[in-house]
Amino acid sequence: MDYWSKLYIPTLKETPAEAEIDSHKLLLRAGLVRKIGSGIYAFLPLGAKVLENVKRLCCEEMNRAGAMELLMPAVVPAEYWKAGPRWNAAREIMYQVASAGEKAEFPEEPTFVLGPTHEEIITPLIGGEATSYRDMGKTFYQVQTKFRNEIRPRYGLMRAREFIMKDGYSFDATDEEATATYQNIAKAYERFFARCGLKFISVEADTGVMGGAFSHEFMVPAEVGDDDVVYNIESGYAANVEKATSALVPADLEDAAAVGEIEKFETPGVKTIEKLAQEPFNIPADQQYKTLLFVGDDKLFAVVVRGCDQVEEAKLGSLGYSLIRPATVDEIFEAMGAYPGSLGAVKGTIKNREKLDGIFGDNAIRLIGNGVTGANEKAMHLKNVNVVRDLDIDRFGDFRKVQAGEPCPVSGKPLEIQRAIEVGHIFKLGTKYSENEEYGAQYVDKDGNRQAAVMGCYGIGISRTLQSIIEQKHDGNGIVWPWSVAPYQVIITVLDPGMEEADTLALKLGEAAEAAGASVLVDDREERPGVKFKDADLIGIPLRLTIGGRGLKNGEVEMKWRDRDEVQKVAIADAESVLVEGIKAKS
RNA sequence: CGGGGUGUAGCUUAGCCUGGUAGAGCGCCUGGUUUGGGACCAGGAGGUCGAAGGUUCGAAUCCUUUCACCCCGACCA
Numbered sequence: 001m002d003y004w005s006k007l008y009i010p011t012l013k014e015t016p017a018e019a020e021i022d023s024h025k026l027l028l029r030a031g032l033v034r035k036i037g038s039g040i041y042a043f044l045p046l047g048a049k050v051l052e053n054v055k056r057l058c059c060e061e062m063n064r065a066g067a068m069e070l071l072m073p074a075v076v077p078a079e080y081w082k083a084g085p086r087w088n089a090a091r092e093i094m095y096q097v098a099s100a101g102e103k104a105e106f107p108e109e110p111t112f113v114l115g116p117t118h119e120e121i122i123t124p125l126i127g128g129e130a131t132s133y134r135d136m137g138k139t140f141y142q143v144q145t146k147f148r149n150e151i152r153p154r155y156g157l158m159r160a161r162e163f164i165m166k167d168g169y170s171f172d173a174t175d176e177e178a179t180a181t182y183q184n185i186a187k188a189y190e191r192f193f194a195r196c197g198l199k200f201i202s203v204e205a206d207t208g209v210m211g212g213a214f215s216h217e218f219m220v221p222a223e224v225g226d227d228d229v230v231y232n233i234e235s236g237y238a239a240n241v242e243k244a245t246s247a248l249v250p251a252d253l254e255d256a257a258a259v260g261e262i263e264k265f266e267t268p269g270v271k272t273i274e275k276l277a278q279e280p281f282n283i284p285a286d287q288q289y290k291t292l293l294f295v296g297d298d299k300l301f302a303v304v305v306r307g308c309d310q311v312e313e314a315k316l317g318s319l320g321y322s323l324i325r326p327a328t329v330d331e332i333f334e335a336m337g338a339y340p341g342s343l344g345a346v347k348g349t350i351k352n353r354e355k356l357d358g359i360f361g362d363n364a365i366r367l368i369g370n371g372v373t374g375a376n377e378k379a380m381h382l383k384n385v386n387v388v389r390d391l392d393i394d395r396f397g398d399f400r401k402v403q404a405g406e407p408c409p410v411s412g413k414p415l416e417i418q419r420a421i422e423v424g425h426i427f428k429l430g431t432k433y434s435e436n437e438e439y440g441a442q443y444v445d446k447d448g449n450r451q452a453a454v455m456g457c458y459g460i461g462i463s464r465t466l467q468s469i470i471e472q473k474h475d476g477n478g479i480v481w482p483w484s485v486a487p488y489q490v491i492i493t494v495l496d497p498g499m500e501e502a503d504t505l506a507l508k509l510g511e512a513a514e515a516a517g518a519s520v521l522v523d524d525r526e527e528r529p530g531v532k533f534k535d536a537d538l539i540g541i542p543l544r545l546t547i548g549g550r551g552l553k554n555g556e557v558e559m560k561w562r563d564r565d566e567v568q569k570v571a572i573a574d575a576e577s578v579l580v581e582g583i584k585a586k587s
Numbered sequence: 588c589g590g591g592g593u594g595u596a597g598c599u600u601a602g603c604c605u606g607g608u609a610g611a612g613c614g615c616c617u618g619g620u621u622u623g624g625g626a627c628c629a630g631g632a633g634g635u636c637g638a639a640g641g642u643u644c645g646a647a648u649c650c651u652u653u654c655a656c657c658c659c660g661a662c663c664a
Contacts, residue, residue, distance in 0.1 A: 013613060013625065014599045018657060038656065090664075117664060151588085151662050159663085208664055226663085326661095425664075459664080477624095495623065530624040537624090548623060558623090 001510045002488070004523045009046050011535050021224045023471035024156035026479050030539045039153025039161035046539065047466075049487040051164065054466050055143050057195050057484060058166050065188035067139040067168055072121050074145055078110045083439045084120040085432060089322055093148045114147035119457055122169045123433040127441020127453060133173045136443055136453060139181060141168030143462060155224060157467040158421065168458035171434075171441060178454035182428045185458050189218055189424050192460070196469055197482025198423075203229050204239035205425065206314045212432055218424035218460075220468045225421040230402050235411035242314035245398055246406035246415055249363045256369025258386035262346065267381045271341030273307040276372065276381065284308075289365055289373035289385065291343040293332045296321025299357035300335050304345050304391065305400050306364050312401040319360060319397075336376050344373035346385055347392045351376065361393035362400045423465045429455040479540030480563050483586040488521035489513075490583070491541035493532050495548030497524040502547050505557070505572065509545060512576045516583040518543075537562065543582060545575075 010031040018035065019025040027033045032047030043051055059069060075097055081087050096110035115121065122140060130136065146165040153161055168185065172178035186202065193200045198220055205217040217240055219229050230244035231237060239245075270276050273285050288307030293300060296319065303311055316324050329339060336343055337351025345359050365371075365387055372383045385391065404417040431452040434441035441453040466485075473480045483489055490513045492506045503524075510520045521541060523532050529548070536544050546558040557575050559568040559582065570578045 010597090012598060016598065017593085017600095020658075035656090086664090093663075119664095148664080152658095152660090154658090427664090457664095528622055528624090528626065530622090530626080533624045535625085546623080550623065 001507075001514055001520045001522060004521060005525050007045060007521075009535075009539065010044070011538055019156065021155050021158075021471070022474055023224075023467045024158070026470050026474055026538075027156050027467060030479055033157065035156075039150055039159070041157060041160060041162075041463075046487045050466055050481070050485055051463065053485040053487070054196060054462055054469075055164070055166070058192050058460055058462060059141075059143065061188040061192040061195070062139075062141050062166070062168060062185075064191075065139070065184050067141045067170075067185070067188075069142060070140050071142050071144065072115070072118050072125070074115050074147070075112050076115045076118075076121055078113050080120045080124065081113060083436075084123075085436070086322075090116065093150075095147050095149055115144075116146055116148045117165075117457075117459070118142070118167055119169065119429070119433050119455075123441050123455070124439055126169075126171060127434055130171060130441065130453070131443055133443055133445045133451075136171055136173035137177060137181070139168060139170040139185065139456075141166060141458070154226075155467075157463045158224070159226070160463065163464065164462040166460040166462055170456040170458070171453040172456075173443065173445065173451065173454070175430075175454050178428060178430075178456055182426065182456045185426060185456070186216060189426065189458070189460070193218055193220075193423065193465075195484050196465060197484060198465070198469060198472060200423065201229065201231065201238050201420075203231070204243050206240060206242040206317065207427060208314070208317065212427045212429035212456075215425065215427045217422050218426075219420035220423050220472060221418050221420050222468065222471050223419050224471060225419040227420050227422050229418050229420045230404075230415050231418065232408035232411055232413050232415050234413055235408050237408050237410045237415075241401060241417065242312060244402045244415075245409050246402045247409050247412055248402075248406050249367060253366055255366055255388045256386065258384070258389045259370045260384045262385055262390060263383050264375055264380055265383060266379060268379045270379065270381070277307075283372045283383075287368055287371045289344065289368065289371055289391070291345050291374065293327035293335070293343070294324055295327050295331065296324045296357070300327055300331060300355055301357045302343075302345055302359045303362065303399050304359065304365055304393065305362040306368060309362065309364060309400040311362075311399055315397075315399050319358070338374065338376040338378065342374040342376060342378055342380065344376055344382060344385070345392050346373060346375070346382055346390050349376045349382075350392065353392070358394045359392050360399060361387070361391060361396045363396055363398055364400055365391075366396070421464065421468050421471070422461075423468050424458075424460045426458045427456060429457055431455070474540070477534070478538035481540040481542055483542050486519075486540065486542050488541050489518040489586070490520045490543045490545060490579075491536050492520065492522045492545045492547060493529075493536055494522060494524050495529050495532070495546065495550075497526060499549055499552075501552055502549065505552070505575075506547055509547075509557075509575055509579055513579055513583060516580040517587050518583045542586070545579065 012029045015025045016028050031044055033041045033043055036042050094113040094116055097112035143166045147162055150159055150161050153159055170181045172181055200218050200220050202216050202218050205215045207215045228241035230239050230241050276283050277285050285307035290305050290307045292303050335352050335355040370386050373385050375382045405414045408415050434455055435452040442450050445451050470479050492510055494502050494506050496502050506522050513520045542562050544560045551557055555572050556569045559570055
């Protein structure tokens with residue numbers, strides 16, 4: 001049982017100007033965190049308590065799933081990363097650590113880095129010693145501060161440069177066992193997020209730089225999220241927009257026959273899809289081919305989509321390049337002989353075709369059949385361009401961003417899109433990290449053959465989950481903590497501290513609540529009642545017990561749940577049993 | 588990295604255009620009156636106006652440089 005007057009809970013009446021979204025404002029106003037720098041936060045005592053609660057729930061569910069907690073270093077020798085498969089892609093987000101002291105050096109190549117994630121550490125750590133098939137079927141996890149040089153930290157703990165993460169890693173002997181482990185952890189994740197009181201959905205996700213066979217994200221629907229989730233409730237289909245597909249292009253679609261010879265026509269001043277869609281040309285965007293150039297691992301390539309579609313850059317990952325960026329205007333001109341706005345992929349019109357490592361066509365352009373595209377000449381376009389006959393496509397694939405209303409790939413019903421916060425992400429990695437002989441993780445199977453362990457990795461943003469709970473559980477008065485993570489579960493608001501009868505009753509009921517398993521905060525401050533009620537609401541304690549002189553005179557105390565409006569008056573004689581009953585119902 | 592914006596007391600901010608003793612509200616401290624949803628009165632503490640340089644008799648205010656932070660975009664495991 002803690003007494004407010006002995007604690008440090010600096011609540012704020014006014015919102016600091018730095019906070020934009022409700023959960024960030026409440027983190028600050030309720031005295032949970034304070035900013036130290038951009039994307040760098042300190043947890044104050046109350047915030048530390050919630051963090052600990054979220055962490056504990058996570059550990060409980062991981063343990064229940066059979067995983068083992070360990071702890072790896074945050075400062076990591078850079079060789080570990082250099083030996084791994086993604087040093088080039090990942091180094092930009094890693095903070096470097098120089099040697100220390102007066103003779104500190106800051107070499108071009110980092111000596112140490114601050115760990116942004118730990119595949120590169122655990123693979124040699126466990127893989128180097130786990131040498132028998134008997135050592136497989138193990139899952140490890142840790143809860144640790146992670147460091148990532150986010151280009152733009154945002155919204156308090158939502159996207160921070162230093163944050164608390166639970167990261168887990170599994171090693172299995174076979175692909176089937178690895179899939180079973182993956183599904184087992186996915187269930188643990190669902191239990192964890194449910195216990196946090198969150199509404200969430202799990203969606204198919206892009207594997208990104210992490211790589212691997214497949215992946216799911218755990219998403220908390222919220223307008224302030226950074227991701228778009230594509231879903232259909234009836235069919236249960238749900239995927240990150242980076243990964244989502246639709247049934248827009250029928251599987252049995254027959255390619256249109258050519259309708260006539262290609263015709264070049266003048267389009268003075270036309271550099272955009274919209275311009276071409278207007279008078280006097282009137283060519284709808286969905287009848288135009290849009291040609292975009294990218295650079296993948298220093299090689300130029302082109303992607304052709306419909307004029308009305310957007311390229312989903314995450315999907316370009318399937319092309320096999322490890323680093324992709326849009327091409328510059330100069331690079332485009334050198335290859336195509338034209339500038340953006342006049343580009344096209346028609347055979348024979350590209351000035352330096354050999355400079356293009358490939359031309360990739362989105363499946364949906366087949367819906368156009370015969371359409372219009374740039375002539376790779378200023379102010380000229382081509383019509384009657386037939387997909388099969390005329391376009392110089394090396395390979396078709398799914399490269400476009402799905403839009404709301406398109407048919408669900410499972411049910412054909414319209415897809416919906418919802419903003420969401422990514423709080424967890426799991427990957428079935430396969431053997432990407434384990435197959436390397438020197439660095440990786442191999443074991444010897446029953447038949448004496450050397451095999452690469454089949455790995456998985458599993459992340460939960462603990463501090464981000466904390467803020468997501470606030471984002472989803474708050475009202476105009478403050479936070480509404482779920483019982484499971486609340487910093488205190490019961491607050492006893494003593495309106496007349498110093499009145500012996502009130503203090504004695506508070507102590508008695510507080511002890512009873514603790515005996516029933518609840519954590520208790522007694523507000524014994526010399527403040528007016530209004531201040532205490534406002535503060536109790538702001539910091540979001542689930543159950544409030546009010547003891548005041550007026551009530552005592554009538555022989556009663558008040559009980560109020562933070563997430564309900566009604567106030568329950570309870571006779572002092574019954575108070576203990578009613579309180580304990582309420583606590584038992586929650587635990 | 589591109590675009591926009593802000594730095595004045597613990598928090599919210601006025602003053603800046605048009606240079607002339609740095610102001611208010613909240614919070615804090617003392618005393619008093621209050622006491623069931625962020626009380627009132629009186630008194631008080633707290634600021635090198637983000638930093639450096641310049642112009643000027645004089646700079647929070649004008650100029651230059653720089654740093655930090657916020658928002659949008661790009662990026663994002």
